Amino acid sequence: MMGSLLPASVTVVHLKGDDHEAELLPAEADALPAVSPRRRREFALARTCARRALATLGVPAVPILTGPEREPLWPPGVVGSITHCSGYCAAALALKGEVASLGIDAELHDELPRGVLGMVTRGQEREWLLDLPDTGVCWDRLLFSAKESIYKAWFPLSRSWLGFADVLMSIDPRTASFRGRLLGPGPVVGNRSVTAMEGRYLVDEHWILTAVTVLHEP
Ligand SMILES: CC(C)(COP(=O)(O)OP(=O)(O)OC[C@H]1O[C@@H](n2cnc3c(N)ncnc32)[C@H](O)[C@@H]1OP(=O)(O)O)[C@@H](O)C(=O)NCCC(=O)NCCS
Numbered sequence: 001m002m003g004s005l006l007p008a009s010v011t012v013v014h015l016k017g018d019d020h021e022a023e024l025l026p027a028e029a030d031a032l033p034a035v036s037p038r039r040r041r042e043f044a045l046a047r048t049c050a051r052r053a054l055a056t057l058g059v060p061a062v063p064i065l066t067g068p069e070r071e072p073l074w075p076p077g078v079v080g081s082i083t084h085c086s087g088y089c090a091a092a093l094a095l096k097g098e099v100a101s102l103g104i105d106a107e108l109h110d111e112l113p114r115g116v117l118g119m120v121t122r123g124q125e126r127e128w129l130l131d132l133p134d135t136g137v138c139w140d141r142l143l144f145s146a147k148e149s150i151y152k153a154w155f156p157l158s159r160s161w162l163g164f165a166d167v168l169m170s171i172d173p174r175t176a177s178f179r180g181r182l183l184g185p186g187p188v189v190g191n192r193s194v195t196a197m198e199g200r201y202l203v204d205e206h207w208i209l210t211a212v213t214v215l216h217e218p
Helices: 026-031 037-057 123-131 139-158
Strands: 011-016 078-085 088-095 101-108 167-172 177-182 196-203 207-214
Touching: 011 037, 026 037, 037 078, 037 088, 078 139, 088 101, 088 207, 101 139, 123 139, 123 167, 139 167, 139 177, 139 196, 139 207
Parallel strands: 078 101
Antiparallel strands: 011 088, 078 088, 101 207, 167 177, 177 196, 196 207
16 A cells, blocks of 8 residues: 555555554653553554564654654664554654655545635646546545645755745656646755655545655666
């Protein structure tokens, strides 16, 4: 699933369904504020996935705490991203030498609630959505998910906010890919300024999955 959207240098671990053991390390449990049991469980499931991915990368298991903007704090030399939604959770991790940044997102495959599309899109994007083929894909939700993946890949590089109107998305159904043009200054990776972020998507009857990879060299 998610793994097929990312390069081979990225390790993805996902859990489907609700009957998995979820493990929180003591430091993670201590750092988690008072939250609902559901939130505690998704937090723990994500960390269970992430630790399995770390093991595959040969990195020892460590607590994965959260930074001031809710970002996951990875061990030195590691980049990664987490997503969870009802019945699905995944972590995608890579060594920093291989990949500059990653963003993944999973959404239930359903239309966005009424009124949300206008808040997360630009007018031009709404026009383009109307041109996409009527194949049963909830393109509005897919576009939203793609923007969330872009934000998750953007944040570790720039450590700043990126609004939904700050990116102009285009979706290519022929290649199941998307591109988000950054309308403001982009982060610097190596000696280039990133002007767009690209990703791939996968849709089935239950979920929409999107993934963005920022490579060191385009
Ligand atoms: C942060 C955000 C993207 C999370 O997406 P979501 O669909 O609500 O939830 P998901 O389950 O897919 O992802 C949650 C995970 O995102 C990660 N995350 C949260 N903030 C993050 C940040 N600033 N940078 C990178 N990753 C972040 C966390 O790992 C979190 O899981 P955890 O709290 O268990 O560790 C979303 O809540 C948000 O704030 N969006 C507004 C910004 C945005 O998307 N802009 C669009 C730019 S085009």
